Amino acid sequence: MPNRSQIEAQAALLRQRFEVAGGVVVDPPLLQSAELLLDLYGEDIRARAYVTSDALRGEQMLRPDFTLPVVQMHMKNGAEPARYTYAGQVFRRQEHDPDRANEFVQVGYEVFDRSDPADADAEVFALFHLQLRGLELRVATGDIGILMAAVDGLQTTEVRKAALRRHIWRPRRFRALLDRFAGRSPMPESRRMLVSTSGALTGTVPEIGKRRAKEIDDRVEILRKDAAAPPVSDHEMAALEALLAVRETVPYAMEQMRDIAVDLPAILPALDRLEARAAAMKARGIDVDRLDFEASYGRTSMEYYDGFVFGFYAERRPDLPPIATGGRYDALTRLLGQGGEIPAVGGVIRPDLILTLAEETRS
Amino acid sequence: MSIKLGVPSKGRLMEKTFDWFARRGITLSRSGSEREYAGAVDGVQGVDLVLLSAGEIPRELAAGRVHLGVTGTDLVHEKLPRWEQQVEELEPLGFGDADLILAVPQCWIDVDTLEDLDAVAAAFRREHGHRLRIATKYHRLVREFLADAGVADYQLVDSQGATEGTVKIETAEMVADITSSGETLRANHLKILSDGLVLRSQATLWRSRVARYTGDEKTALKSLLARIDN
Secondary structure (H helix, E strand, O other): OOOHHHHHHHHHHHHHHHHHOOOEEOOOOOEEEHHHHHHHHHHHHHHHOOEEEEOOOEEEEEOOOOHHHHHHHHHHHOOOOEEEEEEEEEEOOOOOOOOOOOEEEEEEEEEEOOOOHHHHHHHHHHHHHHHOOOOOEEEEEEEHHHHHHHHHOOOOOHHHHHHHHHOOOOHHHHHHHHHHHOOOOOOOHHHHHHHOOOOOOOOOOOOOOOOOHHHHHHHHHHHHHHHHOOOOOHHHHHHHHHHHOOEEEHHHHHHHHHHHOOOOHHHHHHHHHHHHHHHHHHHOOOOHHHOEEEOOOOOOOOOOOOOEEEEEEEOOOOOOOOOEEEEEOHHHHHHHOOOOOOOEEEEEEOHHHHHHHHHHHHO | OOEEEEEEOOHHHHHHHHHHHHOOOOEEEEOOOOOOOEEEEEOOOOEEEEEEOOOOHHHHHHHOOOOEEEEEHHHHHHHOOOHHHHEEEEEEOOOOOEEEEEEEEOOOOOOOOHHHHHHHHHHHHHHHOOOEEEEEOOHHHHHHHHHHHOOOOEEEEEOOOOHHHHOOOOOOOEEEEEEOOOHHHHHOOEEEEEEEEEEEEOEEEEEEOOOOOOHHHHHHHHHHHHHHHO
16 A cells, blocks of 8 residues: 555656646645535535535535536636646545545646647547556546437437436436336326326415425426327437447447437537547547447546546456546536636546556566 | 343333333343433343433444444434444344335425426426425435435435424425324325335344454353344
8 A cells, every 4th residue: 555655756746747748736725615516416425525514604525526626716717728737635425435545636637728629638638648658557438428419419309308418427317217208118107197187286285395386387287298299219219229338449439329320410510529539639649449438438427527538447456446537527617607618628647546556566 | 241232212112122022031121210321131141231312322333332222224224334234133123113205295296206306306496596405314315315216406404303394384395204104294295205215114123243242242142132033
């Protein structure tokens, strides 16, 4: 096990390399407003982050990652384009696995640049690749943007598409919704009764709570309309399923997805972006022909990545968390930008895990 | 030394626990005054009775300060992460039945399943500018249940008592609470989601996996368990 000073030294080295690449060093505070984190991630963040509080500022969280404060800082007063780097502790509450660290160091690099997103993706990936060279790692890549485009392009109602978009990061609920919209799962009896009626139904029991009768009637109307809407077609379902299952090297994945795009033409612009990224990566010396691409990759991580996603894993140590992860999060800048937005991509490395792996190789 | 048996210190849970052991030839009794939280055990050698609040028993088991304890499944699952590694379930006692359930206002005629709840939570947040609030004292259990079911856009608000009343006074939109007959829920115009059973709980005898046993204590444990098995 590497000790603290070794980890600090490794972190400093990694950060220095990011500085050389153009990253300006930033050092966000350890305590973050819990409100913002809760707004973004919902209640699930409470299972992952330590919460504390005082009477003045209310609930605060020990930062579970750097991306959020860096985006906030940039959106408030950052000049464009910008590249940032940082190194420091993050804190993760652990409720299930005592072997997972609840405090560890992350070193990161974030790019805010609207000129050429494909090249910014490639820049970040190539930098991480360089930082980790020499270690035997499996590299996973994906692109949430392709899935989002597929959902947007479905020949179905806006309500259904919005529901699916909301759950791209929760694969099980996504699947259940998809089965419902395709008419593959039986409608619950309660829903069947509800939609077989007409007219307003509220008013038979006492109205209590903040959710008003109008909201209830509105939803009943939505459900009735939904029941009358045709199911998502079999060929679209088949295409979507094929897309979710794509797991190949980049060139073959591209070929497969071009085929799938015959039934889901809405993904074509996203595929063009993937192709541009692959070209930019190649230009930066990445062996794209042997790089893995997995269309479902990144769906179970924290839900701010909405484009390119990547992760580096120690294949011989499946017990270890990923050594590095990253991706594109344009939508997050929009959410925190108060009207502003900028394409953004970045990632983090864990110096402690690099040292652990290096130790193993030596012994 | 004797092994320590932790039992709820008051109310029906205590009485029923005493009855349960009495039927197995073990007499538990409070020693001295009502205020004293120590007791006596007759009918088996080497066992001490410790009277504790039911809510403290999981922690005492996990710390190994009591060897055996009687408390609800709900409390063990809520308070002890990875409870299987800290305690062993010896015997359900057949009383103290209570289900941890999710309940919404009866007037939500459009909500019967978790799928409905999830859709309503999204709409509620758009309409009211805050996440749909669920009043509960079982934060961990409810959060894990909802995460597993893929329900988003809710928030848990803490409620340590009179939870069913929070909807009416609009400090929460719905509740996650323990119910046995559902009567309190109905009286408060609430209904249970058809797939909203978070946990089925009853009073249970647990053994601490953490507590240490001397030779004598092992013997005491064995003879106690032999009585219980009969």
